[in-house]
Amino acid sequence: MQIYKYEKGAVICLDNKCYSKVVKDWDAFINRKNLHEALLKDLNGATLLQDHTLQEVTMPPIGSQEIWASGVTYMRSKQARMEESKKSGGGSFYDLVYDAERPELFFKATPQRTVGNGGTVRIRKDSSWNVPEPELTLFICSEGSIEGYTIGNDMSSRSIEGENPLYLPQAKTYEGCAALGPCIYVPRRRIDPNTKIRLGIFREGKAVFSGEIGIDQMKRKHTELVEFLFKECDFPNGCFLMTGTGIVPPDDFSLAIGDEVHISIDHIGTLVNFVGK
Ligand code: DO4
Numbered sequence: 504m505q506i507y508k509y510e511k512g513a514v515i516c517l518d519n520k521c522y523s524k525v526v527k528d529w530d531a532f533i534n535r536k537n538l539h540e541a542l543l544k545d546l547n548g549a550t551l552l553q554d555h556t557l558q559e560v561t562m563p564p565i566g567s568q569e570i571w572a573s574g575v576t577y578m579r580s581k582q583a584r585m586e587e588s589k590k591s592g593g594g595s596f597y598d599l600v601y602d603a604e605r606p607e608l609f610f611k612a613t614p615q616r617t618v619g620n621g622g623t624v625r626i627r628k629d630s631s632w633n634v635p636e637p638e639l640t641l642f643i644c645s646e647g648s649i650e651g652y653t654i655g656n657d658m659s660s661r662s663i664e665g666e667n668p669l670y671l672p673q674a675k676t677y678e679g680c681a682a683l684g685p686c687i688y689v690p691r692r693r694i695d696p697n698t699k700i701r702l703g704i705f706r707e708g709k710a711v712f713s714g715e716i717g718i719d720q721m722k723r724k725h726t727e728l729v730e731f732l733f734k735e736c737d738f739p740n741g742c743f744l745m746t747g748t749g750i751v752p753p754d755d756f757s758l759a760i761g762d763e764v765h766i767s768i769d770h771i772g773t774l775v776n777f778v779g780k
């Protein structure tokens with residue numbers, strides 16, 4: 504089952520049928536334990552849509568929640584960070600965190616800094632090396648259970664992060680630094696471990712990079728990340744947690760203004776964003 508956010512509420516899609524439901528409070532709508540069962544009950548009061556064009560859904564499926572992120576959860580990410588911070592002497596931190604009990608978790612974005620499908624993500628003006636990071640993103644309810652999944656783009660400055668690992672918050676958090684969408688996928692059980700994430704970057708209509716990774720390549724369990732995130736933080740309306748990237752373009756690649764970033768994850772769909780100033 505997928506839920507999309509639009510101006511008046513939610514579009515709930517199940518078995519190729521889509522229903523619209525007026526929702527006054529998105530936070531309360533998604534922040535429910537056993538969300539899948541709750542949504543099935545919600546279908547009773549919903550209107551069946553005859554004609555739906557979900558490509559037009561552009562609102563990120565977020566209310567007032569914080570977005571957090573995990574890092575260095577895939578081997579490819581560990582290698583890329585070690586390489587980019589070699590000169591600054593920061594390379595070994597990434598090696599250590601990959602194997603440590605405590606995962607790397609960082610605050611990524613507020614809803615205001617986040618765009619939806621079709622929105623414009625930004626690269627920092629003081630950054631020379633920029634990449635999108637395509638990440639499976641968990642929606643966790645206030646009680647700490649994983650209730651859904653969406654697609655996240657953890658836009659990142661590799662030049663700032665590589666200069667000094669202490670600059671991570673500046674490399675990761677700025678206006679237009681995150682995209683979420685197009686919907687929240689709410690399966691009956693946890694997401695299929697064979698799920699694939701795909702990234703395509705297009706410049707003037709031509710593909711300039713493409714990559715793919717399976718979520719089964721992740722070093723850590725989703726529940727392990729959530730357990731650490733919830734240790735000393737409360738999230739009254741739930742929260743989103745990006746689970747890290749396993750796709751990193753080669754070191755000579757940097758995003759340019761006008762690029763189109765397409766991130767697809769099985770069962771969820773495709774999140775398309777444009778890179779702007
Ligand atoms: O440690 C730096 C950030 C790592 C990250 O965002 C990732 O692995 O996805």
Ligand code: MG
Nearest residue numbers: 636657747748
């Ligand atoms: Mg990331």
